[in-house]
Amino acid sequence: MLDTAAIWGITGTTVTSFMFIWAIYSQYVPRHLRSYIEKYAYKMIGWVTLYVHIKFNEYTDEGLKRSENYDAIRNYLSTNSAARALRLKADESKNSKALVLSMDDHEEVEDAFDGVKVKWYSSLKEIQTQSSGYGRSSSGERRFFTLTFHRRHRGMIIESYITHVLREGREIGLRNRERKLFTNNSSSEWYAWRSGKWSNVPFHHPATFETLAMDPEKKERIKKDLVKFSKGKDYYKKVGKPWKRGYLLFGPPGTGKSTMISAIANFLEYDVYDLELTTVKDNSELKKLLLDTKGKSIIVIEDIDCSLDLTGQRKSKKEEDEEEEDEEEKKKEEEKKKMEGEKQSKVTLSGLLNSIDGLWSACSDEKIIIFTTNFVDKLDPALIRRGRMDNHIEMSYCRFEAFKVLAKNYLEIETHELYGEIERLLEETDVSPADVAETLMPKSDEEDADVCIKRLVKTVEEEKEKAKKLAEEEEKSKAERQERRRKKKEEAEEKKKKKKIEEEDKKKKSEEEDKKVKGSEENSDLHESNGTN
Numbered sequence: 001m002l003d004t005a006a007i008w009g010i011t012g013t014t015v016t017s018f019m020f021i022w023a024i025y026s027q028y029v030p031r032h033l034r035s036y037i038e039k040y041a042y043k044m045i046g047w048v049t050l051y052v053h054i055k056f057n058e059y060t061d062e063g064l065k066r067s068e069n070y071d072a073i074r075n076y077l078s079t080n081s082a083a084r085a086l087r088l089k090a091d092e093s094k095n096s097k098a099l100v101l102s103m104d105d106h107e108e109v110e111d112a113f114d115g116v117k118v119k120w121y122s123s124l125k126e127i128q129t130q131s132s133g134y135g136r137s138s139s140g141e142r143r144f145f146t147l148t149f150h151r152r153h154r155g156m157i158i159e160s161y162i163t164h165v166l167r168e169g170r171e172i173g174l175r176n177r178e179r180k181l182f183t184n185n186s187s188s189e190w191y192a193w194r195s196g197k198w199s200n201v202p203f204h205h206p207a208t209f210e211t212l213a214m215d216p217e218k219k220e221r222i223k224k225d226l227v228k229f230s231k232g233k234d235y236y237k238k239v240g241k242p243w244k245r246g247y248l249l250f251g252p253p254g255t256g257k258s259t260m261i262s263a264i265a266n267f268l269e270y271d272v273y274d275l276e277l278t279t280v281k282d283n284s285e286l287k288k289l290l291l292d293t294k295g296k297s298i299i300v301i302e303d304i305d306c307s308l309d310l311t312g313q314r315k316s317k318k319e320e321d322e323e324e325e326d327e328e329e330k331k332k333e334e335e336k337k338k339m340e341g342e343k344q345s346k347v348t349l350s351g352l353l354n355s356i357d358g359l360w361s362a363c364s365d366e367k368i369i370i371f372t373t374n375f376v377d378k379l380d381p382a383l384i385r386r387g388r389m390d391n392h393i394e395m396s397y398c399r400f401e402a403f404k405v406l407a408k409n410y411l412e413i414e415t416h417e418l419y420g421e422i423e424r425l426l427e428e429t430d431v432s433p434a435d436v437a438e439t440l441m442p443k444s445d446e447e448d449a450d451v452c453i454k455r456l457v458k459t460v461e462e463e464k465e466k467a468k469k470l471a472e473e474e475e476k477s478k479a480e481r482q483e484r485r486r487k488k489k490e491e492a493e494e495k496k497k498k499k500k501i502e503e504e505d506k507k508k509k510s511e512e513e514d515k516k517v518k519g520s521e522e523n524s525d526l527h528e529s530n531g532t533n
């Protein structure tokens with residue numbers, strides 16, 4: 001029997017001899033010969049081994065593009081390796097909000113799937129990269145994972161296990177990723193150094209459905225709709241519909257349309273693409289931009305009515321009702337605006353519709369498109385029809401239910417003696433949630449809930465008074481306008497009458513003159529005939 005010292009001795013000698021042989025091999029066997037030896041060695045191992053190896057590189061062959069599969073595997077293994085591997089690596093990826101623990105180089109972990117055991121190895125290889133223009137070459141590192149399993153499970157592993165690993169890994173990646181807010185670059189920047197079509201910043205908007213003040217039932221309906229959509233991959237596939245949903249948010253300024261978008265993004269954990277249509281040159285550019293967006297995202301076009309002249313035919317109809325004297329000036333202004341718009345962007349309504357539908361049918365990723373507007377009546381029906389904009393949500397003025405949410409958020413109170421008064425006031429007065437929120441917010445440490453609530457009552461009362469005055473003034477100016485219009489009409493009719501009378505007089509006069517001329521001609525004819533007789 002060998003004692004411990006003897007075992008250590010033998011092991012030590014073996015390791016030393018191996019290292020010695022390896023050093024000689026690396027140093028004295030030329031590179032081209034080494035690749036030959038390695039090639040045949042692998043072949044021989046292949047004849048005797050019962051195991052299959054699959055390699056997943058960190059970078060794709062095309063160049064420096066990181067492999068999505070490698071990242072997905074790393075994410076998948078991170079859960080496994082955190083529990084089992086002895087040496088871990090803490091990666092602080094710029095796209096990840098959480099620390100990703102993956103196995104360190106030259107580590108291995110085991111995994112099991114359907115009762116079959118597999119092994120994953122993480123390896124590192126030194127490579128010589130090409131020169132950087134000065135004839136120099138530098139060395140770099142390339143990492144890769146190797147999946148090893150028994151030959152007899154080849155079919156199952158390739159068909160099911162790898163798909164499972166990639167899908168799980170991608171889902172983990174999506175859960176851990178840092179969400180982004182994108183904005184589109186102008187096309188002149190697209191091909192500048194690393195610019196691309198979209199620029200992004202981390203998305204950290206704190207709005208949630210809990211902090212969003214609106215009718216609770218409506219809020220609940222929207223949340224259910226969103227959940228149904230986000231879980232509807234198979235359903236959409238079954239009914240043959242692209243996996244997308246359109247929302248139209250409309251309502252007066254400050255009623256929470258933009259806040260709602262942030263709440264939706266936080267609720268579903270989606271990225272946000274804020275599309276500025278006025279910087280998009282034409283329809284094809286728009287299409288390219290939309291095709292360059294990823295899944296699990298919201299594409300937002302704010303103030304769609306102002307972004308472009310999408311409402312051409314409707315404006316002229318509205319103008320008919322406007323006062324005649326302002327008409328010319330307004331028309332001129334509109335034309336000027338239109339010309340300015342044309343200079344910046346040639347995106348048309350049909351271009352926008354095609355891009356949206358083209359995009360949806362082209363990629364069946366999970367995407368929500370949201371349009372916001374202050375004037376829903378101005379929009380072309382084609383733009384907001386169901387199927388394109390499936391859900392129309394009105395964001396309205398702050399009523400009592402919405403106020404209660406704001407009071408709870410801003411002042412942490414659920415009741416107050418003035419609640420009854422506030423309920424009555426808010427039913428009668430249109431105040432935006434933005435105004436209510438601003439009034440409720442304490443402006444100093446000395447201000448408590450009581451002060452803020454009283455201030456709100458005062459503000460709403462003032463608003464009510466203002467609205468009353470405004471309505472009176474509007475009524476007055478409407479009456480004045482009507483009076484002016486009536487007078488103008490009367491004057492025009494008077495003018496018309498006068499003109500008619502004048503024309504009739506003229507006609508009469510000319511008829512009389514004609515008669516006179518005729519009479520005198522007849523007389524002279526008579527004289528002439530008498531003379532000849």
Ligand SMILES: Nc1ncnc2c1ncn2[C@@H]1O[C@H](COP(=O)(O)OP(=O)(O)OP(=O)(O)O)[C@@H](O)[C@H]1O
Nearest residue numbers: 211212213252253254255256257258259433434437
């Ligand atoms: N429904 C709401 N719930 C909670 N806060 C709100 C709500 N509406 C407005 N606010 C507050 O008012 C601010 C302005 O609201 P927001 O920008 O969402 O309005 P909007 O409807 O998008 O206005 P606009 O039409 O001018 O773009 C927000 O930052 C938020 O603090």
Ligand SMILES: [Mg+2]
Nearest residue numbers: 257258259302
């Ligand atoms: Mg807004």
